[in-house]
Amino acid sequence: MAVKRKGQLRLVEAVLAVFMTVAVLLMVMGFTRPLRSPYIRETSDLRRLAYNVLSAMAQASTFENTLSERIWAILDSRGGWQPSDAGLRDLELFLSLSLPPGLLYRMDIYFLNGTGRGVERVYLGTAKNYDAEMTKLTEAESITFTYTITGAKQLSFAERFNFSALPWFITTLTSGTSNTGVYLSGPPNIGLITQVDSISDSTYGYAAAIYDVQSTLGLVPAAGFTFCVTGSYNKEANDRNNNVAQVSVGVDTDWDGTIDVEYIFYRYDISSTYNGSLVSILRNPGSLICRMSSSGSCAAAPGTGFRVFGLGRMSVGGTYSWCGKLPYTSGRVLKIAFATVDDRYSASGLQGDFWVFWDDFLASWSFENIRGLTLEVLLTIGYAG
Numbered sequence: 001m002a003v004k005r006k007g008q009l010r011l012v013e014a015v016l017a018v019f020m021t022v023a024v025l026l027m028v029m030g031f032t033r034p035l036r037s038p039y040i041r042e043t044s045d046l047r048r049l050a051y052n053v054l055s056a057m058a059q060a061s062t063f064e065n066t067l068s069e070r071i072w073a074i075l076d077s078r079g080g081w082q083p084s085d086a087g088l089r090d091l092e093l094f095l096s097l098s099l100p101p102g103l104l105y106r107m108d109i110y111f112l113n114g115t116g117r118g119v120e121r122v123y124l125g126t127a128k129n130y131d132a133e134m135t136k137l138t139e140a141e142s143i144t145f146t147y148t149i150t151g152a153k154q155l156s157f158a159e160r161f162n163f164s165a166l167p168w169f170i171t172t173l174t175s176g177t178s179n180t181g182v183y184l185s186g187p188p189n190i191g192l193i194t195q196v197d198s199i200s201d202s203t204y205g206y207a208a209a210i211y212d213v214q215s216t217l218g219l220v221p222a223a224g225f226t227f228c229v230t231g232s233y234n235k236e237a238n239d240r241n242n243n244v245a246q247v248s249v250g251v252d253t254d255w256d257g258t259i260d261v262e263y264i265f266y267r268y269d270i271s272s273t274y275n276g277s278l279v280s281i282l283r284n285p286g287s288l289i290c291r292m293s294s295s296g297s298c299a300a301a302p303g304t305g306f307r308v309f310g311l312g313r314m315s316v317g318g319t320y321s322w323c324g325k326l327p328y329t330s331g332r333v334l335k336i337a338f339a340t341v342d343d344r345y346s347a348s349g350l351q352g353d354f355w356v357f358w359d360d361f362l363a364s365w366s367f368e369n370i371r372g373l374t375l376e377v378l379l380t381i382g383y384a385g
Helices: 002-031 043-059 062-076 086-098 213-217
Strands: 104-115 118-128 137-148 154-159 170-175 181-185 191-196 205-212 226-235 242-252 261-270 276-279 288-292 306-313 319-325 332-342 354-366 374-384
Touching (some): 043 086, 043 137, 062 118, 213 332, 226 242, 261 276, 261 288, 261 319, 276 332
Antiparallel strands (some): 104 374, 137 374, 154 354, 181 191, 191 205, 191 354, 205 332, 226 354, 242 261, 242 332
16 A cells, blocks of 8 residues: 555656646746747847948948938038938948848938048938837847948039020029010920010120029039030021120039029120120029120129139120039039120110020039048848837
């Protein structure tokens, strides 16, 4: 009987041991979080993934393509201008497509700017897909990545002035007789016409079409900005040879939203017995910059805020190019104007009028001043707790 009771006790002990083991396992399982992803199981894998993503972005010039405008604007304006977040949103899209589903990220971006006081760490912005105040990360890793910009984003634009009516981004500035104005040419020769006859025998007249660059093209650096436009010149038979056709480029150098320097590129048709005039269209609209003789040179130096460049003569019935490149200066291009200026001598009707048919406007620009800058990128990736 004693042996039988010992066997029963051992059976009871074994059953209790099984129950205790199962209870412990259940308790442990209740306090142990399952792995969130079948692809990433260790923080070392997260770190490796973060480096791989940033290296791929650097090799694809993703930082230049998404952040050029933002870096240039902050640099050129010395922090006085806050550009849009479009580039940061593009980075968020790139990261969301590059990382596994369910992975959260935050990328803080800086650039290192050398100053007289040393190296300044300038904040560029943050790309993220979660709110750090609302969500805490676990199984997370953070890395710091430095990258030197080796390229410069380049952009170009073309306009044929193929409009049925003047669009909102083209305004006009005119002074002259009743036919002076800005018109659109119908088919087959679609284009923009500026026609002018001076308002009197002693006062110059002008007709200008003003293209709002900032509203249509966004931030356009003045440094190295290049343009070219064609124009066909014609006039009424009785017009006197005192005609100038000019393209003005307005630059905001101090980022206050107003034009500080007007660059003027002009052609002229002036005979030896008359004079021509250059007129400000953008900086001091309607004011005289200078008068010129048949040589096409200003009789007096233009005032502060004006730079003039002669492109040569033009003859009736000819088609010419007005092309120019701005010097490497600070600031942004706000507006471009296409204008005709009649020095003086007025007549009724179309008598004394001349006009230019503008077409094939091309422009290009780049963000050269960011080349060689070093970016510092802090990327954190992980899963929500």
